[in-house]
Amino acid sequence: MSQDVLYQEAAGVYGAALERLAGSYEADRDKRLDLLQDIHLAIWRSFEAFAGHCSLRTWVYRVAHNVAATHVIRHRRARSRPLVSLDEVDDLPAGSDSEGAFGLQQSLGRLREFIQQLNPLERQVILLYLEGTDAAGIAEITGISPGNVATKIHRIKKILAGRFNTISKGERHGQ
Amino acid sequence: MANDTQPDDVVTLWQAQGSEGFRMSTEDIRKRLETVNRKVRRRNFDGYLVCAVLIVFFTGWMFAGMGSLQKVGAVLMIIGISYLVWQLRQSRFRGAATSQSGDTASLDHLRTELARQRDFHRGPTFWSRMIALAPGSLIFFAGFAQAHPEIAVPIRFETLACVVFIIAAIPLNLWMARRYQRQIDELSHLQEEH
Numbered sequence: 001m002s003q004d005v006l007y008q009e010a011a012g013v014y015g016a017a018l019e020r021l022a023g024s025y026e027a028d029r030d031k032r033l034d035l036l037q038d039i040h041l042a043i044w045r046s047f048e049a050f051a052g053h054c055s056l057r058t059w060v061y062r063v064a065h066n067v068a069a070t071h072v073i074r075h076r077r078a079r080s081r082p083l084v085s086l087d088e089v090d091d092l093p094a095g096s097d098s099e100g101a102f103g104l105q106q107s108l109g110r111l112r113e114f115i116q117q118l119n120p121l122e123r124q125v126i127l128l129y130l131e132g133t134d135a136a137g138i139a140e141i142t143g144i145s146p147g148n149v150a151t152k153i154h155r156i157k158k159i160l161a162g163r164f165n166t167i168s169k170g171e172r173h174g175q
Numbered sequence: 176m177a178n179d180t181q182p183d184d185v186v187t188l189w190q191a192q193g194s195e196g197f198r199m200s201t202e203d204i205r206k207r208l209e210t211v212n213r214k215v216r217r218r219n220f221d222g223y224l225v226c227a228v229l230i231v232f233f234t235g236w237m238f239a240g241m242g243s244l245q246k247v248g249a250v251l252m253i254i255g256i257s258y259l260v261w262q263l264r265q266s267r268f269r270g271a272a273t274s275q276s277g278d279t280a281s282l283d284h285l286r287t288e289l290a291r292q293r294d295f296h297r298g299p300t301f302w303s304r305m306i307a308l309a310p311g312s313l314i315f316f317a318g319f320a321q322a323h324p325e326i327a328v329p330i331r332f333e334t335l336a337c338v339v340f341i342i343a344a345i346p347l348n349l350w351m352a353r354r355y356q357r358q359i360d361e362l363s364h365l366q367e368e369h
Contacts, residue, residue, distance in 0.1 A: 059277030143280025
């Protein structure tokens with residue numbers, strides 16, 4: 001398959017996931033669009049060397065996360081807050097409105113804000129988990145050992161249950 | 176408050192986010208490619224311009240300098256600045272390679288990025304930069320003081336400030352390299368099974 005055909009297929013299948021990914025790496029709207037364009041461009045370029053040794057999904061996510069991680073590393077000096085690991089995240093405030101009920105957008109906003117506090121690798125693990133990738137898939141994309149991925153997913157589930165326990169069922173299925 | 180939300184619900188919520196349906200046509204990609212290339216050229220041009228101004232400045236002193244010591248210092252500074260430009264260029268090329276490949280797992284890509292930044296602050300890359308820039312600046316100042324004994328005192332202060340800056344740069348760079356190394360070690364640990 002040609003580079004253009006592969007790209008169009010990848011953009012069709014993973015386009016929405018890539019938008020969510022860019023939204024989790026960059027809060028500023030203009031910079032987010034820039035990042036998203038860079039990700040799409042990198043994916044298109046990468047297909048020149050795609051030999052099918054791994055699935056299209058693994059390939060696309062690897063390229064996308066690598067571009068996004070580079071974006072975080074190169075722009076981190078401008079950030080006011082240091083990035084943390086999942087183990088350190090409990091020390092951070094959960095947000096001022098944690099006692100109230102949330103609308104869907106507010107809950108998503110909090111979730112994105114939470115993800116943006118994490119260091120690049122842990123951010124990748126949680127994003128892949130949220131996109132429904134299983135532990136083996138996450139291990140293949142990130143290069144983290146399956147045992148460590150399992151530990152991290154366990155930790156992520158615990159954190160998500162603890163931090164986002166106020167989303168009502170109505171809001172969850174409301175939109 | 177009832178804790179009735181399971182992580183699976185958060186996954187559902189996450190995936191239910193609205194999409195703007197972002198796509199790039201082949202034409203969009205070509206335009207973006209041109210924009211990126213233009214940005215890179217502009218950034219490189221700005222960097223080279225600063226170095227070119229410095230090189231012109233020291234070239235001027237090479238000819239207008241009063242003593243041989245000052246001229247030697249100016250020549251060494253030109254060599255040092257040229258070497259710094261070359262080093263930055265090499266470092267940038269090394270960093271660009273892995274992010275564009277789906278064959279590189281995220282962890283390996285991150286490690287490469289961190290190692291590139293670490294190596295900029297230690298080892299041959301760092302010490303060669305110090306050797307290329309430090310003697311030239313000190314010799315230039317010494318030559319300046321020799322050529323202009325009437326303003327030797329303020330030049331001595333400038334030389335002292337330069338020495339302090341050079342000495343302070345060593346532990347600062349090594350500290351930064353150690354910080355990157357710690358992050359690399361943490362990443363390596365994640366590849367090992369328990």
